[in-house]
Amino acid sequence: xxxxxxxxxxxxxxxxxxxxxxxxxxxxxxxxxxxxxxxxxxxxxxxxxxxxxxxxxxxxxxxxxxxxxxxxxxxxxxxxxxxxxxxxxxxxxxxxxxxxxxxxxxxxxxxxxxxxxxxxxxxxxxxxxxxxxxxxxxxxxxxxxxxxxxxxxxxxxxxxxxxxxxxxxxxxxxxxxxxxxxxxxxxxxxxxxxxxxxxxxxxxxxxxxxxxxxxxxxxxxxxxxxxxxxxxxxxxxxxxxxxxxxxxxxxxxxxxxxxxxxxxxxxxxxxxxxxxxxxxxxxxxxxxxxxxxxxxxxxxxxxxxxxxxxxxxxxxxxxxxxx
Ligand code: SF4
Ligand SMILES: [Zn+2]
Numbered sequence: 343x344x345x346x347x348x349x350x351x352x353x354x355x356x357x358x359x360x361x362x363x364x365x366x367x368x369x370x371x372x373x374x375x376x377x378x379x380x381x382x383x384x385x386x387x388x389x390x391x392x393x394x395x396x397x398x399x400x401x402x403x404x405x406x407x408x409x410x411x412x413x414x415x416x417x418x419x420x421x422x423x424x425x426x427x428x429x430x431x432x433x434x435x436x437x438x439x440x441x442x443x444x445x446x447x448x449x450x451x452x453x454x455x456x457x458x459x460x461x462x463x464x465x466x467x468x469x470x471x472x473x474x475x476x477x478x479x480x481x482x483x484x485x486x487x488x489x490x491x492x493x494x495x496x497x498x499x500x501x502x503x504x505x506x507x508x509x510x511x512x513x514x515x516x517x518x519x520x521x522x523x524x525x526x527x528x529x530x531x532x533x534x535x536x537x538x539x540x541x542x543x544x545x546x547x548x549x550x551x552x553x554x555x556x557x558x559x560x561x562x563x564x565x566x567x568x569x570x571x572x573x574x575x576x577x578x579x580x581x582x583x584x585x586x587x588x589x590x591x592x593x594x595x596x597x598x599x600x601x602x603x604x605x606x607x608x609x610x611x612x613x614x615x616x617x618x619x620x621x622x623x624x625x626x627x628x629x630x631x632x633x634x635x636x637x638x639x640x641x642x643x644x645x646x647x648x649x650x651x652x653x654x655x656x657x658x659x660x661x662x663x664x665x
Contacts, residue, residue: 349514349552351514351515351517351518351552352518352552353517353518353520354407354518354520354588356405356520358588359405359407359520359588360405362586362587362588362590362591363412363586363587364587366412366413366414366415367413367414369398369414369415369416370398371398371399371416371418371420371421371424372424372427372428372431373398373428373431374395374396374397374398374428374429374431374432375396375397375398375414376395376396376414377393377394377395377396377432377435377436378394378436379391379392379393379394379436379437379438379439379441379442380392380394381650382444382622382649382650383620383622383649383650383651383652384443384444384475384476385541385575385576385620387652389650389651390442390443390444390475391438391441391442391443391444392442392443392444392445392446392478393432393433393436393439393442393444393445393446393474394445394446394448395428395429395432395445395446395447395448396414396448396449396450397425397428397429397447397448397449397450397459398414398415398416398420398428398450399415399416399419399420399425399449399450399451399458399459400415400416400417400418400419400420400451400455400457400458401415401416401417401450401451402415402450402451402452402455402458402482403455403457404452404482404520404521404522405520406507406509406519406520406521407518407519407520407551407588407589408509408519408547408550408551408582408586408588408589409586410583410585410586411450411451412450412586413586414450415450415451419457419458419460420458420460421460422460422462422463423463423466425459425460425463425467426463426466426467426470429447429467429470429471430470433470442474443474443475443476444474444475444476444477444478445471445474445476445477445478446478446479447467447471447477447478447479448478448479448480448505449479449480451480452480452481452482452485453479453480453481453493453504454479454481454485454486454487454489454490454493455481455482455485456489461489461492464492464493464496465496467493467496467497468493468496468497471497471500472496472497472498472499472500473500474500475500475501476500476501476502476503476541477497477500477501477502477503478503478504478505478543479493479502479503479504479505480504480505480506480507480545481504481505481506482506482507482523483506483523483527483528483530483531483532484522484523484527484531486504486506486530486531486534486535490502490504490534490535490538490540491538491540494538494539494540501541502540502541503540503541503542503543503575504535504540504541504542504543505542505543505544505545505578506528506531506542506543506544506545507521507544507545508528508544508545508546508565508568508569508574509521509545509546509547509550509565510546510547510550510561510562510565511525511561511564511565511568511569512553512561512564512565513525515550515552515553515561518551518552519550525568528572529572532569532572532573532574533572533573535573536572536573541575542573542574542575543574543575543576543577543578544565544569544574544576544577544578545577545578545580546562546565546566546569546577546578546579546580547562547565547579547580547581547582548562548579548580548581548582548601548605548606548609548623549562549581549582549599549600549601549605550582550598551582551589551592551597551598552592552597552598555601555602555605558601558605559605559608559609562579562605562609563609563612563613565577566579566609566613566616566621567616567618570616570618570619571618574619575619575620576619576620576621576622577613577619577620577621577622578622578623578624579606579609579610579613579621579622579623579624580624581600581601581605581606581623581624581628581631582598582600582601583600583627584600600630600631601631602631602632602633603628603631603632603633603638603641606623606628606631606645607641607644607645607657609623610623610645610648610649611648611654614648614652614653614654615654620652621652622649623645623648623649625642625645625646625649628642628645629642633663634660634662634663636660636661636662636663637658637660637662637663640658640660641658644657644658
């Protein structure tokens, strides 16, 4: 039996997690809170432009322990028509959006949460995005319902891809994260999407609370294998970051520290070597994970190129650190 199996795992209520929050950022219901053009390696191995929109909508009703997405959400549902307005606005402002072959409509929550994205807007949204090869939205496994199929049909001929947070395949830790799902729920959602020709991607946390550095690497790789063995098309590894209040509290108690850059490098290298599906690491503000000022830029750039090419590139050698 693994040593971690003997641990006592804590449980946190929604109220305890909410109590650590700071204020939300100011957002408005007819504007996305951010948008940009990025590059990604698609399923055929081509590097393509992707228009990524962060839509503003009602806060997700789940209370995951590590989530800070609530910061850019509203306390009320948007009115019908406001989400299409946000998409139209972002695409009109995004120079180069015409070169994009895929579009991500990320909504700081779950696209198929009816209180977040009004069902009656699916058709108008589809008219704005059905010219892309693929439309990628995020959604909780428990909300993978027939609404996904309706939206899939609306956006045709564009393909639908649904990104779901697996977070970790560690069964006890998954409960600690207050995700309100277990691995069976994740498996069911994967089967449902696969059987309806909907692609999926999984978000996996690198070093969530209560794991040390080596356990963080080990469970990220196990989670990657878990997802890829369930028809998930690609995985995105998210280094667990401070920022939602709860993680700062756990850090004070000695139960959390962010992963090192070296762990990020290890997980991407080993993930790519599996050659079972695309593996990305999330590089937003990633220099913070590397302690050496001399090489951190080069290390993040290497990871970026590895994301794009899906190949392992030569390691960075730095005279100032042993990372
Ligand atoms: S389901 Fe997603 S958006 Fe909602 S609280 Fe959990 S991580 Fe955050
Ligand atoms: Zn260095």
